Amino acid sequence: MEDVQDPGAAGRAGPQGETPSNGAPRAPGGVPFHALSCEEALAALASSRQGLSQAEAAARLRRHGPNVLPERRRAGPVRRFLRQFNNLLIYVLLVAAAITAGLDHWIDTGVILAVVLVNALVGFMQEGRAEAAISALQRMLAPQATVLREGKRLRIPAAELVPGDVILVEAGDRAPADARLIEAVRLKAQEAILTGESVPVDKSTEPAAADAPLGERRSMLFSGTLVVAGQGRAVVAATGAATEIGRISGMLSNVEELTTPLLRKMDAFARWITALILLGAAILLVYGHFVRRHPFEELFLTVVGLSVAAIPEGLPAVLTITLAVGVRKMAERHAIVRRLPAIETLGALTVICTDKTGTLTRNEMMVAEAATSGERYEVTGEGYLPGGEIRPLGETNGEDAAISALVEAAMACNDGALVDRPEGRTIAGDPMEAALLVLAERAGRLQERSGIARLALIPFDAAHRYMATLDRMPDGAVRLHAKGAPEAILALCDGEMAPDGRPRPLRAEFWQAETERMAAQGMRVIAIARREASADERPTPETLTGGLTLLGLAGLIDPPRAEAIAAVAECRQAGIRVKMITGDHPATASAIAAMIGIEAPERVLTGRDLDRLDDAMLVEEARLTNVFARTTPEHKLRLVIALQQAGEIVAMTGDGVNDAPALKRADAGIAMGVAGSDAAKEVADLVLTDDNFASIAAAVREGRTVFENIRKVISWTLPTNAGEAAVVVVALLAGLAAPLSALQILWVNLATAATLGIALAFERTEPGIMRRPPRAADAPVLDRTLVWHVIFVSVLFVAGAYGMFNYATGRGHSVELARTLCVNTLIVLEVFHLFFIRNFHLTSLTWEAVRGTKAVWIAVIVVVGAQMLFTYAPFMQAVFATRPVSLTDGAVVIGVGLAFFAVVEVEKQLRLRLSNGAGPAARRGRGYR
Numbered sequence: 001m002e003d004v005q006d007p008g009a010a011g012r013a014g015p016q017g018e019t020p021s022n023g024a025p026r027a028p029g030g031v032p033f034h035a036l037s038c039e040e041a042l043a044a045l046a047s048s049r050q051g052l053s054q055a056e057a058a059a060r061l062r063r064h065g066p067n068v069l070p071e072r073r074r075a076g077p078v079r080r081f082l083r084q085f086n087n088l089l090i091y092v093l094l095v096a097a098a099i100t101a102g103l104d105h106w107i108d109t110g111v112i113l114a115v116v117l118v119n120a121l122v123g124f125m126q127e128g129r130a131e132a133a134i135s136a137l138q139r140m141l142a143p144q145a146t147v148l149r150e151g152k153r154l155r156i157p158a159a160e161l162v163p164g165d166v167i168l169v170e171a172g173d174r175a176p177a178d179a180r181l182i183e184a185v186r187l188k189a190q191e192a193i194l195t196g197e198s199v200p201v202d203k204s205t206e207p208a209a210a211d212a213p214l215g216e217r218r219s220m221l222f223s224g225t226l227v228v229a230g231q232g233r234a235v236v237a238a239t240g241a242a243t244e245i246g247r248i249s250g251m252l253s254n255v256e257e258l259t260t261p262l263l264r265k266m267d268a269f270a271r272w273i274t275a276l277i278l279l280g281a282a283i284l285l286v287y288g289h290f291v292r293r294h295p296f297e298e299l300f301l302t303v304v305g306l307s308v309a310a311i312p313e314g315l316p317a318v319l320t321i322t323l324a325v326g327v328r329k330m331a332e333r334h335a336i337v338r339r340l341p342a343i344e345t346l347g348a349l350t351v352i353c354t355d356k357t358g359t360l361t362r363n364e365m366m367v368a369e370a371a372t373s374g375e376r377y378e379v380t381g382e383g384y385l386p387g388g389e390i391r392p393l394g395e396t397n398g399e400d401a402a403i404s405a406l407v408e409a410a411m412a413c414n415d416g417a418l419v420d421r422p423e424g425r426t427i428a429g430d431p432m433e434a435a436l437l438v439l440a441e442r443a444g445r446l447q448e449r450s451g452i453a454r455l456a457l458i459p460f461d462a463a464h465r466y467m468a469t470l471d472r473m474p475d476g477a478v479r480l481h482a483k484g485a486p487e488a489i490l491a492l493c494d495g496e497m498a499p500d501g502r503p504r505p506l507r508a509e510f511w512q513a514e515t516e517r518m519a520a521q522g523m524r525v526i527a528i529a530r531r532e533a534s535a536d537e538r539p540t541p542e543t544l545t546g547g548l549t550l551l552g553l554a555g556l557i558d559p560p561r562a563e564a565i566a567a568v569a570e571c572r573q574a575g576i577r578v579k580m581i582t583g584d585h586p587a588t589a590s591a592i593a594a595m596i597g598i599e600a601p602e603r604v605l606t607g608r609d610l611d612r613l614d615d616a617m618l619v620e621e622a623r624l625t626n627v628f629a630r631t632t633p634e635h636k637l638r639l640v641i642a643l644q645q646a647g648e649i650v651a652m653t654g655d656g657v658n659d660a661p662a663l664k665r666a667d668a669g670i671a672m673g674v675a676g677s678d679a680a681k682e683v684a685d686l687v688l689t690d691d692n693f694a695s696i697a698a699a700v701r702e703g704r705t706v707f708e709n710i711r712k713v714i715s716w717t718l719p720t721n722a723g724e725a726a727v728v729v730v731a732l733l734a735g736l737a738a739p740l741s742a743l744q745i746l747w748v749n750l751a752t753a754a755t756l757g758i759a760l761a762f763e764r765t766e767p768g769i770m771r772r773p774p775r776a777a778d779a780p781v782l783d784r785t786l787v788w789h790v791i792f793v794s795v796l797f798v799a800g801a802y803g804m805f806n807y808a809t810g811r812g813h814s815v816e817l818a819r820t821l822c823v824n825t826l827i828v829l830e831v832f833h834l835f836f837i838r839n840f841h842l843t844s845l846t847w848e849a850v851r852g853t854k855a856v857w858i859a860v861i862v863v864v865g866a867q868m869l870f871t872y873a874p875f876m877q878a879v880f881a882t883r884p885v886s887l888t889d890g891a892v893v894i895g896v897g898l899a900f901f902a903v904v905e906v907e908k909q910l911r912l913r914l915s916n917g918a919g920p921a922a923r924r925g926r927g928y929r
Contacts, residue, residue: 033180033237034217035210041180047164047235049182051148060162067161067177067239069246077124084120096304105301107879111746112304118750145176148233163236170231172656172680175221178243179234181205186230189221194244200228214244226682269782270315277310277725288732302728302738305745310725312717315757319710322761326706334690335699336673342685345668346703349576350774351648352696353639356582356589358672359653359693360568360596361558365435368523368559371514372402372552373507374499381442383559384418384425384434388442401501406551407443409528410436412452412471413481432526435556436483448474456538464488464541470533480533482548486515489527489550496550503549514553522591523555560595567697568597575773576700581628581636589629598626606630610638618642636662649774651696653688654680670696697770705765707775708840712760714782716837717753719790720830723797724748727826730798737815739805739822743880748826751866755859756834762855763838785911793833796903800829800896807892817883820871821893824885827867828897831860836904844905 026032027044042048052060084090097112143158148166158176161167167179175189187203194214201218208217221227221234223243240246281303288294288303327337337343357363364383369376370390381388390403416433418441419426427434440446451474458468466484473479482489490511495503511527518525529548533539568578578598582589586604593601605621607630613621615638622642628635633656640662643650652659652666655676663669664683671684672691681687688695728745731738740748804825808818834856839849852860870876871885885893 032210034208034212034220036180037207038180038182038205041237042182042235045164045235045237047166049148049166049233050151051166052162052164053150057149057160057162057165060164061160064162064239066159068159069241081120081124084124085116090116090120093304093308096307100301100304105297107743111743111750111879112308114750118753143174143176146173161236161239163239165236166233167236168231168233169221169227171227171229173227174682175223175225175227177223177236178238179221179236181219181221181232181234183233184230185232187227187232188229190226190228191215191222194222194225203230203232270312274311277307281307284729284732292732292735294732298742301742302732302745305740305742305749306725306728309728309745309749310721312721315714315717318713318717318757318761321758322706322709322713325761326702326709329705330686330699330702333698333702334673334688334692334695335670335702336687336689337685338681338687339685342668343703343706345649345685346651346700347707348649348774348776349651349668349700349703351577351579351643352571352651352653352700353579353581353636353643353666354653354693354696355655355672356580356584356592357558358674358691359696360564360580361560361592363558363691365431365524365556365558367435367439367554368557369518369521369555370403370406370439370552371518371555372400372406372499373496373504373550374402375400377403379439379442381438384427384438386425386441388438390439390443400499402497402499402551404443405497405501405530406528406554407440407445408448408473409479409481409530409551410483410554411440411445411449412454412473412479413467413469413483413528415467432524432556436554439554455535458482458539458541458544460484461541466492468539468544470535470537470539472535478533478535478537479530480537480539480544480548481528481530482544483526483528486511486525486527486553489529489548492544492546493529493548493550494546497552506550511550511553518553518555519585519587520591521555522588522595523557524588526554526556528552528554558592560592561692561694563692563694565596567694570697570770571700572597572599574700574704574770577626579626579628579639581631581639583631584629586627586629589627593627600624600626603627604629607632607635610635615642615645619645622646623648633659633662637665640665653696654684655691656680670699701765701770704769704772705763708766708769709760709763711786712763712837712840713757715786715789715840716760716834717757718786719793720752720797720833721749722790722794723829724826726794726798727801727822730802736802737805739801740819740826741881744819744823744882747870747880748823748830751827751863751870752830755862756830759834759853759855759859760837762853764853766839766842768842792907793904796900797826797829800825800900804893804896808889813889814883816881817885817889820882820885821889823882824867824871824890824893825896827863828893829900831863832897832901833904834860836901836908840908843909844901 027036027041031040033041033044036044085094093112093116097109097116100106100112101109144155145158145161146168147154147156147161148168153168161177165177166182167176169175169187181187181203182205184203184205188200189203190200191214201215203221204218206219208219214222220237221232222245223238224245238244284306285299285303288299289296323340323343326343327340330337330343354360362383366381366383367379369378371377376393378391378393379388380391390407392400414433414436416427416429416437418434418437419428437446437449440449453472454469455472455478456470458464458466460467464484465488466482468480468482470478470480482492490506490508493506496506496511498504515525515527527550529550531548571578580589580593580596580598584592586606590601590604603625604627605625606628609621610618610628610631618638619642622639623646628639633654636652636654636659640650640652644665644667649667651668651670652662653670653672654660654663655672659671659680660683663671663680668686669684670686670688671680673681673687673689674691676684676687676691686699724745727739730736801822805818805822808821809815813821835849835852836844838844838852838856839846843849870880871882876882877884
């Protein structure tokens with residue numbers, strides 16, 4: 001950093017301190033930064049091309065605050081609570097409460113208002129949790145910036161940038177602050193969010209006119225704009241609210257609404273069913289009063305209770321909670337959901353197109369095999385980590401001087417470095433060179449590297465395809481070492497080293513065959529050679545034309561992730577095909593695909609093959625082929641379109657700015673959080689925080705779980721609501737004695753809707769969820785299986801309620817006790833139905849099914865406790881006209897619940913057998929999951 005009188009002056013006099021009317025930040029002299037030269041801008045910000053010191057950056061951060069936009073003002077707790085009453089059902093209930101109050105039925109009024117209050121509290125709590133979940137995910141997706149501090153390149157959260165920081169940007173990055181360019185190489189930025197101009201703007205370091213409009217300030221990068229080409233270096237002139245984007249609007253601080261097509265569909269369904277139920281209630285009111293001659297007040301209260309029981313008022317809230325829980329669980333599995341509809345899409349995926357490097361593999365090169373003139377060696381170990389050994393694959397007797405010389409040359413002709421830190425090992429330099437150093441470490445010779453002195457260097461160049469060094473070895477000998485492409489090194493060799501260390505004639509055909517064998521196994525092959533030399537030599541590509549002795553070959557691989565192998569196998573079980581798309585050599589791609597377990601790895605299409613196929617032919621080839629090599633991002637887009645035309649639901653991974661079109665077109669775009677560009681993350685539906693394929697499989701599992709839990713919530717709510725309502729409807733239509741009073745109907749709804757239904761949002765993943773075929777993307781939420789289940793359970797509820805009512809009256813019990821038993825029966829039926837729905841696809845007759853989850857048992861305990869109060873507490877008996885239940889009658893109630901459970905379980909087993917008798921395609925077509 002330059003020596004300045006007052007390091008803090010830049011902050012006080014810079015952009016946060018002086019802002020002209022046209023919004024452009026100005027230097028202390030009043031000149032806007034875009035009109036200053038590079039050196040003048042650096043001086044005005046008390047910075048240098050090496051950036052700020054850490055201490056100065058920390059001081060400026062305290063002075064200016066974090067580089068974030070002001071968050072939009074969110075509704076406070078009171079407003080959020082009052083917002084819960086803006087609901088059609090709530091309006092109906094409030095009107096009903098007002099009418100009952102006008103009729104002096106204060107107890108009924110109190111219970112109705114209690115139902116309203118409980119539903120409002122449930123909605124209030126879920127909305128708070130949902131907003132907290134989205135806020136937490138936004139923090140996890142906070143943008144990063146590459147900055148120079150004291151000349152060192154660092155990756156820091158963009159929120160920590162301060163005026164005077166020197167940042168580095170390249171294609172795919174989003175500018176983290178307003179900054180004055182000091183270096184620019186073919187740099188272009190997309191500034192549509194500020195100017196509305198869709199054409200990228202060329203950027204340069206030349207000053208612009210002081211009065212230039214924003215779109216012509218070519219020397220500036222503006223926060224939030226996207227770098228679409230080139231690279232550059234800039235000094236930060238404004239952060240946070242002082243940036244252009246911060247001054248004109250809060251458009252980037254909006255939180256995505258917690259809604260999905262499914263939620264919107266279910267909300268519309270709830271409104272339609274509410275309207276239908278209210279219409280039916282009105283018809284029942286007219287029928288009961290004018291045809292059956294029931295007293296209007298009593299009938300009205302019954303119809304109100306019926307409406308409350310039938311309308312699934314808590315369904316939207318519980319569905320939203322289920323989605324919020326799913327979002328949180330996915331984040332725990334390293335998959336951050338940026339767009340909530342992706343959760344539904346994941347449950348329907350049929351194809352995952354994935355990168356190889358870093359996603360299926362470790363993105364760490366390692367020497368897997370070495371070959372000398374007399375032996376082949378296997379190298380064990382994991383990536384760059386210490387440990388492992390070099391083991392001969394044959395029956396070598398005695399010392400092999402060639403492998404010792406190969407390790408020594410690989411260590412000497414090497415610019416890489418291994419860096420051990422408390423948090424783990426990293427590398428500096430080329431990954432292949434780091435792998436060769438790890439080879440020396442596994443041979444137990446890495447410590448010898450400190451005694452090697454380099455005298456001269458021929459750096460690697462694509463023209464000659466090798467690197468050579470002249471080195472003085474620890475024993476004083478001077479040798480020239482070379483490594484590079486096998487064909488390039490072989491051309492420089494006159495001989496090869498025998499196992500005894502002596503040179504012998506070069507067997508070119510043997511080494512070519514060895515090279516092809518290694519390459520066919522997916523290895524990148526390099527050859528290593530040496531010769532004796534003198535200290536005053538200065539080799540060049542022109543003078544180094546031969547005379548070397550070949551030491552051997554090293555085969556390097558980027559090893560597959562063990563967890564990726566398991567994840568690919570899991571996807572195959574789930575009926576999801578995994579397709580690998582890579583820029584690697586076809587042989588490498590095929591070998592890695594075979595190691596990972598991708599189907600038909602021997603069938604490989606290259607980018608050139610794809611270019612020769614028309615769109616119609618590509619649809620068929622894309623469906624049959626699972627390995628694509630030597631591809632470009634443009635090929636990814638064509639493959640996504642082709643697979644979608646074949647009827648597939650496609651997920652696509654990507655990390656570069658050129659991957660954005662394919663990510664956007666895919667049904668589920670998945671960006672890499674570690675290596676991914678801002679452009680890729682911007683259009684993606686999911687962002688992986690660990691760039692690991694196993695996280696994609698985990699996200700699919702969680703996506704299926706979320707959808708299953710939503711199905712369970714719906715499958716529990718609709719039949720129980722319909723069953724409660726059916727009991728009353730039968731009584732009204734048939735002119736029978738009502739087995740429940742209006743208040744008791746309200747109580748059943750109050751006791752169960754806010755407890756048992758919510759418990760299903762926290763269900764664990766069912767064991768077989770990844771062994772089922774993907775659900776059809778257009779499968780309706782209310783398929784015929786669910787419609788049948790609603791009808792079936794409603795009939796059983798009516799039978800159970802009337803059976804209990806007739807049992808009680810037949811034993812001479814009072815109407816009050818008979819109704820108390822009937823209410824308890826409905827509650828017990830709903831509890832047993834909950835345990836049934838928890839295992840909708842599997843048998844419920846297992847210990848695991850009975851054990852349930854913490855949420856289920858909390859809900860059951862709450863409901864049982866409420867029912868004990870309802871039945872035995874004197875004040876509840878006074879309110880709801882209940883009577884104590886004897887142990888014998890209580891056992892009969894439990895027996896009815898067990899009988900109900902047995903009947904629905906038998907029906908489920910028959911249904912599953914019929915389902916398994918049909919093929920997977922037929923099940924998908926009928927909406928089975």
